[in-house]
Amino acid sequence: MIDKQLTEIDKEIKSYQKNENIILVAVSKFQSIEKIQEAYNAGHRHFGENYVQELAEKYEQLPKDIQWHCIGALQTNKVKYIAPFVYLIHTLDRKSLCDEIQKQGKKHNRVINCLIQVAISPEESKIGGCTFEEFENLYEYTLQQPNIKVLGLMGMASFTQNEDIIRGEFRSLADLYRKHPEFSILSMGMSSDYIIALQEGSNMIRIGTKIFGERI
Numbered sequence: 001m002i003d004k005q006l007t008e009i010d011k012e013i014k015s016y017q018k019n020e021n022i023i024l025v026a027v028s029k030f031q032s033i034e035k036i037q038e039a040y041n042a043g044h045r046h047f048g049e050n051y052v053q054e055l056a057e058k059y060e061q062l063p064k065d066i067q068w069h070c071i072g073a074l075q076t077n078k079v080k081y082i083a084p085f086v087y088l089i090h091t092l093d094r095k096s097l098c099d100e101i102q103k104q105g106k107k108h109n110r111v112i113n114c115l116i117q118v119a120i121s122p123e124e125s126k127i128g129g130c131t132f133e134e135f136e137n138l139y140e141y142t143l144q145q146p147n148i149k150v151l152g153l154m155g156m157a158s159f160t161q162n163e164d165i166i167r168g169e170f171r172s173l174a175d176l177y178r179k180h181p182e183f184s185i186l187s188m189g190m191s192s193d194y195i196i197a198l199q200e201g202s203n204m205i206r207i208g209t210k211i212f213g214e215r216i
Helices: 002-014 033-041 052-061 076-082 095-107 132-142 163-178 194-199
Strands: 023-027 046-049 067-070 088-092 112-117 148-154 185-187 204-207
Touching: 002 023, 002 033, 002 194, 033 052, 046 052, 052 067, 052 076, 076 095, 088 095, 088 148, 095 112, 095 132, 095 148, 112 132, 132 148, 132 163, 148 163, 163 185, 163 194, 185 204, 194 204
Parallel strands: 023 046, 023 204, 046 067, 067 088, 088 112, 112 148, 148 185
Antiparallel strands: none
């Protein structure tokens, strides 16, 4: 069942791929080890978790070539638990978090890849992210940190059925992304809106229930 869902989504993705690959992050929050292993056995390697404790526990129990994405709001005191292995942090949105990621990256002698989360929705207080006005200052700050590499941007659209609103929010982030040719990742789009995100230029989407079914 899971391999079938992955195949169907992959077919959708291929219709939007041009000169770059689009990465599907399978959101495995609250999913069992068995379901994740099933997706792994089907050839999938990118998995996303919202909660640090759950992410660290799954890392210990599953194959070590999985590329783990931290996609949830990240508290500074939790960075140390994922710093040794995390593939990509999607939610860098403030200098204090930047400082802690740098500290832990240096401690573990590795450069930690990150995306800067930008608040593209007026529901910023619920979703998180720095404002467009704060972005450049934060990005410049990250460039001073030798153990952090910002690969691009992440954004979450409003929870609405109005596709025009969603499209406009995604487009605003895509516009910012295009101003930075050094970036390689534009992470936007989830189960409810990933088609719109792909249409607006996303090259990384985060999908959970559509792959795994309802959470445990």
